[in-house]
Amino acid sequence: MIEFQAVRKEYQNGTVAVHELSLSVRTGTITVLVGPSGCGKTTLMRMVNRMIEPSSGKVLVGGTDVRERDPAELRRGIGYVIQQAGLFPHRTVLDNIATVPLLHGRSKQEARKRAGDLLELVGLQPELAKRYPAQLSGGQQQRVGVARALAADPPVLLMDEPFSAVDPVVREGLQDELLRLQDELDKTVLFVTHDIDEAIKLGEKVAVLRQGGHLAQYAEPDDLLAEPADDFVTAFVGRDRGYRRLSFVDSDSLRPQPVDTVQLGTRVDRQQQWRLALDDTGKPRGWLPPETEVDGPLTEDRLVAGGSLYSRGAPLRGALDAALSAPTGLGVVVDPDGGYVGVVTAEHVLGVIEQHRRPEGLP
């Protein structure tokens, strides 16, 4: 859908912002450009909608060189979202969004209807429609920015650090929302960020750039973390990448082990080891400490709360969390209905990651 062919950008003052870079972005996916500030991300992105012209090389959108397209017509097919949303301060939220369909020749009524639908799509209450941008939180403004970019239903969306100005909790919500929207809308999204975690969460493919507009690596997140191409990428993805990888490794090779269990509401004898207490539907309720004397049927107040539960099939990070948060060091694995399956240790989880990291036959 978008193809950069040996594009280079040298500004008038001699700064080389992008150095002969080639990259192709698959239709219907989120591709992320990530790298430190000043490495040429914005320059590269703006060449797609002709806000910046390359010094040499070509950018193709849908197979056509963008230089052969009329800029205004080209931009109608490309939504653009920037940091701080870039909203018109003196127009209401609804009018900010409706501007785009109006520009495209829709009637006022149609444009407002479309704007209302988009507000809902990005998860904003209809009451906000009449407010002005300054009356919204940063996260809400960003959602309006996304709604406006989607207003013309463009096949391509360019997003330049759209979530960088909001606090981390709101940012996570916006990221989740983008993934949900993408599931529904199937746009081709080119997303710029300096945050490697955001890149890995959102990108089906991630292009890591370094100073001077060099492409250091272009890969799927899993490969980026497993096999960083060079020292720059290694440093950039960070030392804790083994832990990050847990999100991607398939949990099939995780084999939960049995542990002693007791049934709530029944009489239990005194024993030396920790036992997992289950209710009468087989769901884990907590741990019974060693040497506990129970006089009569076992009740919940005798139990120590277990850590988080790991639902089989979920990302492995959850299994490690479960093991590390349990009083026994044993993470409880449940089936999708919440029924007890078995337990895993942190060591066991890390072993699975390690196996996954080294293809068979290699030391």
Ligand SMILES: Nc1ncnc2c1ncn2[C@@H]1O[C@H](COP(=O)(O)OP(=O)(O)O)[C@@H](O)[C@H]1O
């Ligand atoms: N109009 C310009 N004139 C000269 N240099 C520029 C201009 N715009 C950006 N630059 C420089 O080009 C490099 C890349 O900038 P930019 O693409 O904005 O990077 P990023 O978005 O990755 O932070 C930086 O060194 C920046 O200072």
Ligand SMILES: [Mg+2]
């Ligand atoms: Mg930038």
